[in-house]
Amino acid sequence: MRLLLLGCSGFVGRELVPFLLELGHELTLVSRQSQPFPALVGKRLACIRLDPADAASWADNGLDRALSEAEGVVNLAGEPIAERRWTPGHCQLLLQSRVRTTELLVAALARLEQPPAVLVNGSAVGFYGSSTQTRFSETSPAGGDFLAEICQRWEAAADQVPAACRLVKLRIGIVLGPDGGALGKMLPIFRLGFGGPVGSGRQWMSWIYRHDLCRLIATALEDGAYSGVYNAVSPEATTMGLFASALGKALGRPSRLPVPGPILQLLLGDGAQVVLEGQQVLPERLLAQGFTFQYPQLSAALAAATNPAPR
Numbered sequence: 001m002r003l004l005l006l007g008c009s010g011f012v013g014r015e016l017v018p019f020l021l022e023l024g025h026e027l028t029l030v031s032r033q034s035q036p037f038p039a040l041v042g043k044r045l046a047c048i049r050l051d052p053a054d055a056a057s058w059a060d061n062g063l064d065r066a067l068s069e070a071e072g073v074v075n076l077a078g079e080p081i082a083e084r085r086w087t088p089g090h091c092q093l094l095l096q097s098r099v100r101t102t103e104l105l106v107a108a109l110a111r112l113e114q115p116p117a118v119l120v121n122g123s124a125v126g127f128y129g130s131s132t133q134t135r136f137s138e139t140s141p142a143g144g145d146f147l148a149e150i151c152q153r154w155e156a157a158a159d160q161v162p163a164a165c166r167l168v169k170l171r172i173g174i175v176l177g178p179d180g181g182a183l184g185k186m187l188p189i190f191r192l193g194f195g196g197p198v199g200s201g202r203q204w205m206s207w208i209y210r211h212d213l214c215r216l217i218a219t220a221l222e223d224g225a226y227s228g229v230y231n232a233v234s235p236e237a238t239t240m241g242l243f244a245s246a247l248g249k250a251l252g253r254p255s256r257l258p259v260p261g262p263i264l265q266l267l268l269g270d271g272a273q274v275v276l277e278g279q280q281v282l283p284e285r286l287l288a289q290g291f292t293f294q295y296p297q298l299s300a301a302l303a304a305a306t307n308p309a310p311r
C-alpha cells in the first residue's frame with residue numbers, strides 16, 4: 001500500500017517505519033524534523049518536513065497532494081505526554097497537537113474525490129480515566145480527567161472522516177520497547193539495582209509490546225475487517241508493583257526501592273498521574289477478531305525488551 005504517516009518518527013515510529021517497509025509498503029512520512037530516518041530514505045520512504053498541526057502545512061504545502069496519493073494513513077502525532085510539567089500552556093499543546101492535527105487531516109480527507117481506503121488513528125487507554133477496581137472494555141464509558149478529555153476529543157475529530165474511508169481507532173496502552181517510552185526510562189535505574197515500583201504500586205498498567213502494536217497497525221491497514229475502536233493492549237494487564245518485580249527478575253537485579261509519588265508530583269505536576277494512576281483494560285475486540293499477540297505475557301515481553309535481538 002502507499003501510506004502516509006503522521007507522528008511516526010518517535011518511539012513507536014522507530015519500529016513501525018522499518019516494519020512497514022519490510023512488509024513491502026511505500027511510505028511518505030510527515031515530520032517536523034528534516035530527516036528522522038536517514039538510513040532508510042530511498043528505500044520506498046519519502047519524507048516531508050511539515051508540522052501537521054499547522055493549517056498552512058495542508059492546502060498550501062503539498063500535504064493535500066501526498067494525501068491524495070495515499071491508500072492508507074496512520075496518524076499518531078502528539079506532543080509527548082509525560083516529559084514535562086503540565087502547565088496550562090503545555091496542556092493546550094498536549095491537546096491541540098493531537099486534536100488539531102486530526103481535524104486538519106480529516107478536513108483534507110473530505111476535500112478528496114477519492115480518499116484513502118483506511119485511517120488508523122491513535123488514542124490511548126487514558127480514554128477510560130483511572131481506577132484500581134474497574135475492568136474496561138471498548139464499550140466502557142469515557143473517564144472525566146484531562147487525559148480522558150484529550151482521548152475523547154482526539155477520537156471525536158477522527159470520527160469526522162468521510163464514509164468511504166474505514167476508520168480504526170487504537171486506544172493504546174503503555175508501549176514497551178527497549179529504547180524509549182516508560183520502560184526505556186526505567187531500565188537504566190533498574191540495571192543499577194535502584195529500581196522499584198513508582199507510587200503505591202497498586203495502580204494498573206495495561207501494556208502492549210511495541211512489536212505487537214506495529215503488527216496490529218499493519219493488520220488494521222491491510223485487513224478490511226478491522227473497523228472502529230480497539231483497545232491496543234496485551235491480554236495480561238499488570239500492576240505497577242508486579243511490573244517492577246518482573247522487571248527486576250528479567251534483569252536479575254533487586255527491585256525493592258519504591259519511587260515516592262510526591263517526588264514525581266514535584267517534577268511533573270499533574271502530569272505525574274500518567275504513572276501514579278492507571279487502568280485495567282482488556283483487548284476484547286482484538287481477541288474476538290482473532291488477533292494473535294506474539295508477546296501476550298509480561299515475562300516474555302520484558303525478556304525481549306531487556307535482551308533485544310539485533311535487527
Ligand SMILES: NC(=O)c1ccc[n+]([C@@H]2O[C@H](COP(=O)([O-])OP(=O)(O)OC[C@H]3O[C@@H](n4cnc5c(N)ncnc54)[C@H](OP(=O)(O)O)[C@@H]3O)[C@@H](O)[C@H]2O)c1
Nearest residue numbers: 007008009010011012031032077078079097124172174175
Ligand atoms: N508510547 C506509549 O506508551 C503510548 C501509549 C499510549 C498512546 N501513545 C500515543 O501514540 C503516539 C505515538 O507514541 P510515541 O511513543 O511514538 O510518541 P513520541 O515518541 O513522543 O512521538 C510523537 C510523534 O508525534 C509527533 N509530535 C510530537 N509533538 C508534536 C507536536 N507538538 N505537533 C505535532 N506532532 C508532534 C512527533 O513527530 P515529529 O517530531 O517528527 O514532527 C513524533 O513522531 C502518541 O500520540 C502517544 O500519545 C503512546
